[in-house]
Amino acid sequence: MKKQQESTGKRENISRLTFHVSRITFYALSVLLLICALPSADAQRISVGSKRFTESYVLGEIAKKLLEDAGYRVEHKQGMGGTIIVWDALKNGDIAMYPDYTGTIQETILKSASPMTAGEMRSALAEHGIGMAGELGFNNTYALAMRRTDADSRKIHKISDLRNHSDIKVGFTHEFLDRKDGWEPLSHHYGLQFKPRGMEHALAYVALNNSEIDLMDAYSTDAKLVEYDLTVLEDDLQFFPKYHAVFLYRLDTDQAAIDAIRRLEGKIDEGRMTLLNAEAERTKDFAAGASLYFSEVGHSAVEVASESFLSKLARWTGRHLMLVGISMVIAILVSIPLGIRASRPGLLSQIIIGVPGIMQTVPSLALLALLVPVPMLGISPTTAIVALFLYSLLPIVRNTATGLQNIPTPLRESAAALGLEPSAQLTKVYLPMASRTILAGIKTSAIINVGTATLAALIGAGGLGEPIISGLALNDAEVILQGAIPAALLAILVQVCFDALDRLLIPRGLRLEEASAGE
C-alpha cells in the first residue's frame, strides 16, 4: 500500500512532463523502488529453490508451506534450472534451501566417482557452507523406461536385454546425456550402442507414447510412468546410484527453518511421491500436489493456498515489465551516446557498432548461462537484466548512428554557420532530425526484449517465461500458452505504444516531410 502511494505521488510530480517521459520515468522509478525493496528483506524472509521438474516444484511447495507455518515469509523460486544453476544459487545465498538427491549430490555436486556415505557427503558439503537434512524416504533413481507393450513384444525387461536390439530409437534429457552417472558410463557399463537424441523430459514422454522414440530416461517416481503405462527396465548390473531425496540448506539458515524442513524426514515414500506428482500434473498446479501431502498427513488443516490465475498473471507480467523496463532504460541511456560517437567516421565507431553486433549473435540461452557464474550476478533478475540490456544495445546504437549520418551536409553546415556550439547543434538540430530513426531502433529493441525476457525464467528471474517453463515440465500446452499469449500480446502492445509515441516525439515537420516524400 505504501509503495502504491509513493508511486502515485511520483506520478503526480511529473504530470507536467509529456506523456512519454512521465511513462518511462514512472516505470523506471517504480522499478527502482521494487529493486530497492527486494534486498531489504527482514529476518523472517526465506527463499526456497527448486529444479525444473514436477517433483522438485512439489517438494519446494511443501517446504514453503512448512516454513510459512513456522512463521517465515517464503519466496519459492520455482524451476530455476538444472542442478548447477540451483546449486550455485544456494552457495551464493540467492536461496536458503532446495530439494536434491543423494546420487546427484555425489556425482554432479561433489564430483565423486565412488559411492559416499551420508556422513562423507555432509562433511564434504560443509566445506561449501551447506548442510544436508535426512532422507525424505523415497529413492527417485534414474531409470530407463519403454512402452510396456513394446517391451513385452521385444522381450526386454532388463537394461542388459537392450544389447540385442540396435534398432531402438532413444531420446534422453540433455542432463542425462551429460551426467557422470548418465548415458555414457551407462553405455560402457552395459556395452550398449545407441545414438540418443537430446530432448526435454516432458516432451520425451509424448515422443515415447507416439512411438517416435522407444526408450527414454525417467525418474522412478514419475507420475507419467503410470499415466502412459510404461515399464521401467531393471538395473540388473547395478549401474544407477541411489537417488534418495534430501533437502540441502545453507548452514547459516535459521535453526527453526531447518527444523521445520526436517519434519519431512522419512515421511514420503515412492508411492506417496508418485501420487503427489500425479496430483500436481492432473491439476496443473504444483501447490495442489503439496496440499495433497498435508491433507494425507493430516499435518495441517490449512490448505496450501493456490494462487489465482489472475494474480499469477499480474505477478508474471509485473516482473516481465520490470525486466524489460529496467534493461531498456539502461540500454537507451547507454546506446544513444554510443550511437552519437559511432556516427563519426573512424575505427572506434566500427568497434562501437561491431561489439554489440557480436553480442547479438550469441544465443540468448548461452548468454544467460555465461553470465550466471559472473560474481555479483548469479541466479537473479540482475543477470536477466544484464543479458536483456546487452541484447538491446545494437538496434539503438546502430539506428542512432545511421540517423545522424543521414542528415544532409547542407543542413549540418547551416547549423554550424548559425554559430551554434557543437553540443547545441546536436541537441537542437541533429538529434531531433534523427528522432524517427532512433525511435525505430528503440522500438525494435523493446519488441525483441519482450520476447527474449521469457528466457529470464530459466534462471529463476520470473516473468511470463515462468508458465512457459512450468508448462514444458508439465507437458501442458495450456500452461505454456498462459505465458506465451500474454508475452505475444505484450509485444503487440509495445508496438502500439511506440506507434503512438512516434506521433508525440517525432516533430510534425518530419512527419509532413515523410508524407510528402511518399506522394
Place this chain on the structure above:
Amino acid sequence: MNESKIALKDVEMRFGDVIALHSTNLQIAPGQTTVLIGPSGCGKSTILRLIIGLLTPTAGTVEFEGESVSQANILALRRRMGYVIQDGGLFPHLTAAQNVTLMARHLQPALQETEIQSKLDELCELTRFPKDGLARYAVELSGGQRQRVSLMRALALDPDVLLLDEPLGALDPMVRASLQTELKEIFNRLGKTVLLVTHDMAEAGYIGDSIVLMREGHVLQQGTLDDLRERPSDDFVSEFITAQRSLVQL
C-alpha cells in the same frame, strides 16, 4: 584601421591533390554588395565557406575587421554573419518561425515572446513573407518562400555581414526576377556588407556594387560591371561577359 570588412590574405584551399582556391588576396568593402561570379567549380562558394569557417584554409589567413578568423573566435564571428544557401537550409523539424528564432532563443533563453514577435513582424515586413506562413514547415513552403525564411533567419541576429551562396539558384525565372529586385532593395535599405555568389552575370550586374570574376580557383578581376566590360583583365573576362549578355539579349 583596416578599410576592408573582410580580407583574404594569401589564402589557399586544397582538398588532397585538388586545389579549389589558389593563393588569393581579396578585400571585401564594408556596407557594399560584392558579387562572386564564375563558372561552376571556380572556387566562389569555397570563399564563402572559408569566411564562415566551414573550411579552414590550407595556407594564408581570413581576416574579419582585421582580426584573424580561428577556432577561438569562429562562434562569435558566425553570430555576426548571416548565411543563406541555395535550398535555404531550413531545418525540417522546425516551423518557419522556429527556424528564424532558433539562435535568438538559444542565446537568450529569457527573451520575451513579445520581443520575438515584434522581431518576426519586422523581418516578415522586410522580406515580404506572409505572417500566416510562419507556422508552416519547410516542406509546406514554396521555393521562394523558403528563401525568404532563410534570409529572415540570416538577419535574425542583425549581423554585420550577409553571405549568400546562390540564394536564387533553385528558383524559377519569374520568382527569381522579382526576388532579385527585392534583394537589391533590402541590401540598399540595410546597408550591410553583402557577399553574394551567383553564376548569372545579369544578376551580378544588377545587384552588385562590386564584382569578383573567378575561374579555376583564381580571381581574374575585381571591379564594377563597367570596369569588367570596358577594361577586361584578360580574354576570359570579356568572353564570360559577352556570353552571358548575348543570352540575356536573346
